[in-house]
Amino acid sequence: MSKHHTNILIVEDETGIAELLRFTLDDAGFSCEIAADAAEARAAITAMLPQLVLLDWMLPDTSGLSLLQEWRGQVRTATLPVIMLTAKGMDEDKVRGLNDGADDYITKPFSPKELVARIQALLRRKVPELGHSTLKYGVISIDTDRYQVSIDSSTIELDQAEFKLLRFLIAHPERIFSRAQLLDKVWGDHTFIEERTVDVHIMRLRKSLGPAADYVKTIRGVGYKMSSDTSA
Known part of the structure; x- marks a missing residue:
C-alpha cells in the first residue's frame, strides 16, 4: 500500500x-x-x-x-x-x-x-x-502514514474500515454526514454496501475508541459527526 x-x-x-x-x-x-x-x-x-x-x-x-x-x-x-x-x-x-x-x-x-x-x-x-500525515482531535491522534491511532498516547487497534471512517470524520470535524455520504466518501463510489452497515462500523469504532467514543455523535434521523461538544 x-x-x-x-x-x-x-x-x-x-x-x-x-x-x-x-x-x-x-x-x-x-x-x-x-x-x-x-x-x-x-x-x-x-x-x-x-x-x-x-x-x-x-x-x-x-x-x-x-x-x-x-x-x-x-x-x-x-x-x-x-x-x-x-x-x-x-x-x-x-x-x-x-x-x-x-x-x-x-x-x-x-x-x-x-x-x-x-x-x-x-x-x-x-x-x-x-493531505496530512498526522491528524489530531481532542485526545485522538492518527498517524496516517503508519496507519496508527492513539488515545492519550496509548496505541489502539482498528481494522481498516474503522480507521478510514475515523480518519474521515476527524478530517471534517463538526460536519454532519449521512450514511450515504459516508459510504461514498469512506468506502468509495463503487461500493455496494447497505447503509445500515455504516451503523455497524460506527458501533465497532466507538467500542474501539473506548473513553473517546463520545466524540462520535449520532444525529438522529440524519447521520453522524465528530464533535467534542458534550451537549450534542
Whole structure:
C-alpha cells in the first residue's frame, strides 16, 4: 500500500514525461496509473475514481480542457481534484483552463519537488484526510502514514474500515454526514454496501475508541459527526 494511500491518474500521451511523472510520484509515496489519451482516461475513471488527476493540456484524441469540462459536468467527477500540465508560454490558455475547472496548473518542464508540493497542497485543500500525515482531535491522534491511532498516547487497534471512517470524520470535524455520504466518501463510489452497515462500523469504532467514543455523535434521523461538544 502506498505511503499516502492516494491514487493519482496521469493523463499524458508522451511516454517519457508520463514515466518521469510516475517515477516522481512513486518516489513520493503515491500510487499511479497512466492513461495515454482521453479514451483511456475515461475508462480509468469509470473503473475507479482517483484522488487526483494530472491532466495534460494536449492529448491526441480530445483536448485536456474538453475532457476536464466533461468531468466537471458529471456529478461523480464534478469535484475531482485536477492539476493541468501545460506547455511554456500558454498564459491565456492557463487562465482559461483554471476558469474551466482546473484546481491548479504546472508548466512543463517542472521540478519534481514543485509538482509533489502542488499535489500535497491541493490534497490538503480538497481531501484533508489524505493531505496530512498526522491528524489530531481532542485526545485522538492518527498517524496516517503508519496507519496508527492513539488515545492519550496509548496505541489502539482498528481494522481498516474503522480507521478510514475515523480518519474521515476527524478530517471534517463538526460536519454532519449521512450514511450515504459516508459510504461514498469512506468506502468509495463503487461500493455496494447497505447503509445500515455504516451503523455497524460506527458501533465497532466507538467500542474501539473506548473513553473517546463520545466524540462520535449520532444525529438522529440524519447521520453522524465528530464533535467534542458534550451537549450534542
